[in-house]
Amino acid sequence: MSNKYIALPKGISEKTFDSAIGDFRSVLGDAAVLTSAQQLAPYIKTMMPVPDSDHTPSAALMATTVEEIQKIVGICNRYKVPIWTISTGKNLGYGSAAPVERGQVVLDLKRMNRILEVDKDLAYALVEPGVTYKQLYDHIAEHKLGLWLSMPAPSAIAGPVGNTLDRGVGYTPYGEHFLFACGMEVVLANGEVLRTGMGSMPNSNTWQVFKWGYGPYLDGIFTQSNYGIVTKFGFWLMPAPPAFKPFVIQYENEEDIVEIVEIIRPLRISGVIPNAVVIAHALYEAPVKARRSDYVTGPGSIPDAAVRKLAKDHHLGIWNLYAALYGTPEQNEVNWKIVTQAFGKSGKAKILTEREAGDDPAFKYRASLMRGDMTLQEFSLYNWRGGGGSMWFAPVSQARGSETLKQMALTKEILAKYGLDYSGEFIVGMRDMHHIVDVLYDKTDPGQVKAAYQCFDELLTIFSAQGYGTYRVNTAFMDKVAETYGPVQRQVHKTLKKALDPNGILAPGKSGIR
Amino acid sequence: MDVRRRNLMKGLVTGGTLLALGIPPRVFASTTAGSVRKFGLLLGNTPVDAAFAAGVRTAYALSSNARLNGVAESEAAGRAGSIGKAWFSPPRMIKLKGGLLTEYEVVGKLLEGARGVRWIAVMDDGSAAVFMELMRNAGAGLILRGSHAFSRHGASGGSSFSQEVPELRHVWTAASPEFSAGDVLAEKLLPGYNSFSIVEDFLSSEHFAARMYPRRLNKPKPGFLSYRLDGFDDIHLHCSGLSAADGCESVGWSKAGTWVPLKGQELESDEGSTRPRPAQMQLTGWIESVGYAAMTAAMGLHSYQIPCSQRAFVHQLPLGPHPRRNVRTERFASFVIET
Numbered sequence: 001m002s003n004k005y006i007a008l009p010k011g012i013s014e015k016t017f018d019s020a021i022g023d024f025r026s027v028l029g030d031a032a033v034l035t036s037a038q039q040l041a042p043y044i045k046t047m048m049p050v051p052d053s054d055h056t057p058s059a060a061l062m063a064t065t066v067e068e069i070q071k072i073v074g075i076c077n078r079y080k081v082p083i084w085t086i087s088t089g090k091n092l093g094y095g096s097a098a099p100v101e102r103g104q105v106v107l108d109l110k111r112m113n114r115i116l117e118v119d120k121d122l123a124y125a126l127v128e129p130g131v132t133y134k135q136l137y138d139h140i141a142e143h144k145l146g147l148w149l150s151m152p153a154p155s156a157i158a159g160p161v162g163n164t165l166d167r168g169v170g171y172t173p174y175g176e177h178f179l180f181a182c183g184m185e186v187v188l189a190n191g192e193v194l195r196t197g198m199g200s201m202p203n204s205n206t207w208q209v210f211k212w213g214y215g216p217y218l219d220g221i222f223t224q225s226n227y228g229i230v231t232k233f234g235f236w237l238m239p240a241p242p243a244f245k246p247f248v249i250q251y252e253n254e255e256d257i258v259e260i261v262e263i264i265r266p267l268r269i270s271g272v273i274p275n276a277v278v279i280a281h282a283l284y285e286a287p288v289k290a291r292r293s294d295y296v297t298g299p300g301s302i303p304d305a306a307v308r309k310l311a312k313d314h315h316l317g318i319w320n321l322y323a324a325l326y327g328t329p330e331q332n333e334v335n336w337k338i339v340t341q342a343f344g345k346s347g348k349a350k351i352l353t354e355r356e357a358g359d360d361p362a363f364k365y366r367a368s369l370m371r372g373d374m375t376l377q378e379f380s381l382y383n384w385r386g387g388g389g390s391m392w393f394a395p396v397s398q399a400r401g402s403e404t405l406k407q408m409a410l411t412k413e414i415l416a417k418y419g420l421d422y423s424g425e426f427i428v429g430m431r432d433m434h435h436i437v438d439v440l441y442d443k444t445d446p447g448q449v450k451a452a453y454q455c456f457d458e459l460l461t462i463f464s465a466q467g468y469g470t471y472r473v474n475t476a477f478m479d480k481v482a483e484t485y486g487p488v489q490r491q492v493h494k495t496l497k498k499a500l501d502p503n504g505i506l507a508p509g510k511s512g513i514r
Numbered sequence: 515m516d517v518r519r520r521n522l523m524k525g526l527v528t529g530g531t532l533l534a535l536g537i538p539p540r541v542f543a544s545t546t547a548g549s550v551r552k553f554g555l556l557l558g559n560t561p562v563d564a565a566f567a568a569g570v571r572t573a574y575a576l577s578s579n580a581r582l583n584g585v586a587e588s589e590a591a592g593r594a595g596s597i598g599k600a601w602f603s604p605p606r607m608i609k610l611k612g613g614l615l616t617e618y619e620v621v622g623k624l625l626e627g628a629r630g631v632r633w634i635a636v637m638d639d640g641s642a643a644v645f646m647e648l649m650r651n652a653g654a655g656l657i658l659r660g661s662h663a664f665s666r667h668g669a670s671g672g673s674s675f676s677q678e679v680p681e682l683r684h685v686w687t688a689a690s691p692e693f694s695a696g697d698v699l700a701e702k703l704l705p706g707y708n709s710f711s712i713v714e715d716f717l718s719s720e721h722f723a724a725r726m727y728p729r730r731l732n733k734p735k736p737g738f739l740s741y742r743l744d745g746f747d748d749i750h751l752h753c754s755g756l757s758a759a760d761g762c763e764s765v766g767w768s769k770a771g772t773w774v775p776l777k778g779q780e781l782e783s784d785e786g787s788t789r790p791r792p793a794q795m796q797l798t799g800w801i802e803s804v805g806y807a808a809m810t811a812a813m814g815l816h817s818y819q820i821p822c823s824q825r826a827f828v829h830q831l832p833l834g835p836h837p838r839r840n841v842r843t844e845r846f847a848s849f850v851i852e853t
Contacts (some may be wrong), residue, residue: 006717037689037717038655040851044717045646045659052687056717089650092643097650110651141587156618157647267823287640293843295667364591376615382640386845389641442845444663444683 004202006037009054009081009103019057020079024061024284032062043089043097043106047390048412048476049441049453055098055475057084060106060261066231070191072107073229077189077506078180083107084507085229090154092379093392093438094166095475100509103386116232117208120145124182124208126234129161134374136160141223147237148372150174156374161233163245165223167472169427169434170183171369173326174238175276176429178223183207185232190499194228224472225493225499226483226507238372241326245336246367248357249343249348256282257408260321261426261433263342265399269430275370277323277428281408282311284425285362285437287380289314292421301416308324315360317350322366381423387442389452391477394419395468397426397433407435407468413432414462415439419448420457434471460484475509482512519780520580546817551628553605553812556621558637562801562846566636567607567807574604577813579682605634605809614641617725618648625652628853632657635849636805641803642847649851656695658811658850660686662804666821678764680709680830682800688811690718691818693850695811697735700827702803704737704754711765712827719823750776750825761828804848812850 008017018220024033034040035058043060044052061083063069076083084104089097092413099106108413113130118139125136133149134156140147150170152163163170164177174180184196211219219496222228251260267273283302286292290313297305311318325332325339343349357363382390395413397403404426415437424437439459441452460470460477464484473481481492485499493513497504508514557563608624610617614637625633625648633654637645639661649656663683682703686695696714703710738752751773754759758773773851810816818825 003720036655038657041659041687041689041717042646042650042654045643047643051715053715090647092647097647154647157644289556297843374642379640379643382643383638383845385637386665387663388639388642388847442663442665444661444685446663446764446846447680448677449766465580481522496776 005035006040006105007053007058008106009058010101012079012081012103016079017081017280020075020081021059023075023078024059025070027068027075028061028063034060034062040106043108045388046095046098046475047093047388047443048095048474049389049391049443049449049456050476052098054102055095055100056102056330057099058103060108062111066187066193067401069107069187069229069231070193073187073189073191073505076105077503080503080505081105082505082508085109087165088157088159089134090158091166092154092163093390093474094472095242097464098475100478100507101474106495106505109229109231115139118143118145118147118237119208119502120147122209123147123237123239124209124217124234125160125237126183126232127160128232129230130159131161132157132159133216137372137374138289142368146240147235148172148174148240149182149425150177151369152177153369153378155369157375157504160235161230164233164235165230169276170372171276171278171322171366171427172238172372173274174236175427177235178220179221180236180241181233182209182211182236183234184219184230186228186230188228189503189506191412195232208236216448224511226510226513227496229506236406241328243329243332244322244324244326244371245332245353246322246363247319247339247351247353247372248317248363248366249323250352250378251319251348252311252317253348254270254318254408255402255405256319256348257426259346259348261401261404261428262317263401264321264323264428264430266464267339267342268399268428272338274326275324278366279404279423279428280320280322280366280425281422282307282316282318282320283384283421284381285311285316285320286314286362287382287384288365288377291317292384292386300419302421316362317432320362322363322370324367324370335441358388377441381438381440384423385421385440385442387448389439389441389443391456391474392437392472393437393439393456394470394472395435395463396471397468399431399433400429404435406435407463410462411435411437411459412468414459415455417458418451419422420452420455437498469506479511479512524830544624551627552632554628554631554633555605555607555765556624556633556635556637556849557607557609558635560636560638562636562844563609565694565799565801566805566808566846566848569802569807570605570628570634570809572802573806573813573815577815578604593671602737608801610624610637613638614644618644621645622648622651625654625851625853630853632812632850632852634805634808635851636773636808637847637849639847640713641843642849645847645849649849649853652853655852656689656849657849657852658686658688658695658808660684660695660804660808660848662844662848663845665845674785678760680711680764680828680849682708682710684712684804686712686714687726688716690720691716691813691820691822692814694816694822695807696820696825696827697818698810698816699803699807700735700829701807703800704829704836707800707829709830710827711829713765714822714825715824717820735827738829740776744772744774746771748823750822753826753828754827754829755828755832756828759840760830761826764828764830765826801844801846808848808850 083103084099085107108130112128117126117363134152150172183199186194196218200206297303327371365375367377427434443450696712738754741751741758743749
């Protein structure tokens with residue numbers, strides 16, 4: 001172990017690192033180069049079942065300008081020091097702010113937090129990576145722009161750049177965030193600055209309104225990747241609708257997911273229900289209302305009978321579908337009839353609106369997210385098992401009832417084998433569903449840590465063997481997931497990496513790409 | 515009474531007080547406070563708030579007593595420094611009535627607005643995940659982070675994961691051994707609990723302040739046998755009632771490797787079991803003990819002065835009928851940070 005640093009980049013001597021740190025300081029100033037344990041400790045908590053020491057950074061750099069970043073990549077190339085870039089670093093459950101490999105230098109862009117433009121008429125924004133949803137929310141409110149944001153669960157504390165670049169989702173009609181991205185500025189590993197799409201053309205005023213530009217579309221290669229550092233990011237905002245009608249539809253049995261999905265799919269594809277609908281299992285919603293230990297105290301996963309009792313006690317369905325209508329009151333009235341008729345047919349659904357469920361804490365936070373408001377209530381999930389362990393398991397499913405039931409049952413079975421609970425939800429895209437499961441475990445219990453690791457590994461193995469791919473994963477399992485997409489894709493990723501970053505200084509290991 | 519004699523008397527009084535509180539005077543008051551002038555106590559609206567705060571207050575009372583007795587740190591700690599500084603003012607207490615997940619903006623502003631404050635905090639695990647983010651946003655330094663659990667899934671509960679996991683578990687990450695809380699907590703828990711584990715990870719293995727002074731030998735931990743991992747001088751294990759191999763397993767460490775007695779261990783066998791121990795200040799429960807240990811770490815009262823990257827304390831009474839405590843399942847997180 002180094003005496004001066006809490007970690008060193010792989011293959012870099014303390015002497016070489018000293019020189020790199022000296023150069024970083026000459027560019028950024030002493031205060032913007034963090035190396036002490038106390039300063040770096042807030043970057044380290046990962047929630048994954050591996051030692052945090054596997055993901056300990058050697059330093060953190062606080063850049064504030066594109067020019068500084070260009071100089072930083074120059075220094076990194078000179079000394080072959082790898083950097084791990086974060087915008088706000090709120091990727092909780094996916095590795096948070098910690099680097100994928102021990103010793104990487106965190107490039108923290110939280111101080112690059114200028115809102116460069118918000119256009120009311122064309123409904124778009126251009127921001128720097130450190131801008132948070134809260135900042136943008138306040139800006140829009142202050143200037144009465146009449147626009148809505150789409151936020152992920154960490155809402156207020158996270159930002160649109162990091163979330164979209166990791167292909168995160170929100171819960172409004174603009175919930176598939178990358179679908180609404182439009183134009184990036186990227187510092188490449190050689191220090192050049194690329195503007196994608198129309199941004200490459202001098203004097204263009206269409207950078208944030210036309211995505212495609214000319215020639216191959218490049219924006220996608222800068223998401224979930226390590227080919228460049230995004231320093232400006234454009235995206236579309238939703239005009240505030242005249243009326244908003246959130247609702248929840250509850251079902252009492254796990255098998256009912258088949259009916260729910262078969263009903264919701266045509267409503268989503270046709271646009272009757274425009275937003276990213278969530279179908280949440282009772283155990284996903286329970287932590288905002290109940291303590292696990294009030295229902296089960298022994299080892300193993302929570303029994304179905306206890307889940308049913310919990311759902312009854314706290315007015316939850318075993319499945320809880322949260323959706324909303326957006327439009328004029330007249331439009332919403334027409335669509336509401338379509339929705340209630342569709343879900344009313346079987347007699348299994350319990351449909352609740354804001355009038356009946358407005359005070360329910362689960363409904364309240366879901367309605368906030370569907371309205372593009374800020375709430376952190378979803379993190380009550382971490383209290384369910386307690387002990388600070390969490391990994392998001394995120395396979396993609398067809399929006400087909402039989403598929404969702406199969407995925408749910410398979411996930412639950414594997415989790416139960418390791419004594420873990422099924423805290424899952426489906427986020428409905430148009431034709432796909434993000435099946436999101438929080439693998440919760442107690443990090444103070446070494447047995448559970450081991451079980452969680454093995455369980456997650458098995459989930460990835462079994463699901464990929466059945467053709468179910470994972471769309472996003474934490475930093476401990478990136479190589480494994482990359483493997484599941486086959487050797488050709490991996491080789492293409494590697495070829496691009498070699499071409500764009502021959503010294504491998506940008507986040508080597510991100511998405512399994514080196 | 516001349517000044518020299520008065521100081522000596524005060525030193526004796528304070529030394530006695532510290533011993534009664536279970537803290538050896540020679541380690542009292544490290545010079546780690548830096549520019550800190552104030553303490554804050556943040557209570558996250560959890561069921562453990564009151565007990566945790568009581569432990570913090572008790573630890574504060576200790577430091578306050580010592581200060582009132584006027585002992586110079588050079589006498590109390592055996593080296594230069596001062597305990598009579600302003601940072602021993604009582605912790606300012608902030609209660610989050612709605613919890614941090616609701617009052618995250620308040621906490622964000624609090625951390626960004628306060629400079630030179632060392633905060634001791636307690637909250638649930640959901641809040642802890644967000645708190646880490648807020649403190650990083652605020653540019654705060656993390657001194658100590660703890661995760662604490664009492665659950666029946668442990669050894670006596672017949673966990674499906676492992677039979678060997680103690681029911682009372684603590685995992686601490688500290689910036690360096692300078693901010694160790696393990697010794698204090700182990701000592702407080704030992705008399706009253708059938709089984710517990712305390713794991714400490716130090717991000718930096720060096721005690722920077724201790725570099726300035728002659729290196730001390732490892733002080734034997736009363737009631738524990740102490741080991742280091744052969745070939746890794748900075749990994750330590752302290753076991754009570756079980757072997758090093760079993761202790762290792764119960765905290766999830768690899769069983770590979772050989773554990774050899776730590777230097778100074780001979781004293782343990784000679785004195786540890788027979789020497790009368792000073793009267794211990796009784797804390798009413800384990801949560802209070804955690805608050806106490808966190809506050810002593812915040813004040814640098816019990817730093818670990820030998821290089822260490824990781825260590826654990828494991829205690830397990832021999833199998834047999836033990837009175838079951840009526841302690842409910844509880845989990846929470848603790849922090850010591852500096853803004």
